[in-house]
Amino acid sequence: EADIYQTPRYLVIGTGKKITLECSQTMGHDKMYWYQQDPGMELHLIHYSYGVNSTEKGDLSSESTVSRIRTEHFPLTLESARPSHTSQYLCASSEAQGEWETQYFGPGTRLLVL
């Protein structure tokens, strides 16, 4: 079982507020990811990191930013939240498993921007 944590689990916030979604893992994984998922839809990668001081944008364009100052911590920030940011945000990390890296996910943060 993976040890990856996300806080808050649920967030309701007004337009224009700055928010940070926290993600931490205790497994020492180098690679971490952020996905965005609208209700009942597939996941889309928005950010990933290969390790400390490494961040890359994913396939889905996002106004959010990320940082990776410590191996275990990969927070996602929205400088000015908008209703279009309403979604579920899932953090994941991966370990090497033979040739393939299995990504383990946190419980997710459900964000509602009013």
Place this chain on the structure above:
Amino acid sequence: AQKITQTQPGMFVQEKEAVTLDCTYDTSDPSYGLFWYKQPSSGEMIFLIYQGSYDQQNATEGRYSLNFQKARKSANLVISASQLGDSAMYFCAMREFNFGNEKLTFGTGTRLTIIP
């Protein structure tokens, strides 16, 4: 073109029956991995099983098995003896083994409901 296709938006299955969730994929990369995840209503994604493209045998994990048909590019998930707790969304995903391409591409999911 869709890289991962799940053609069953929803399925209803009687408890204790076996269920097969379909997944087809599209890639020109000879080296890739296929994954299945379960997402309960609480929202977390739970890793179930994976299959590498060069694996000779179908992957199995407890009640889960992956029916891998490489020539047909299909990777169906089979759940034996279904239980009420199996009710959830199920996502098929693929990772192509290109250096620097770290993403998982997900299908649109199948909502499985187990009927008592």
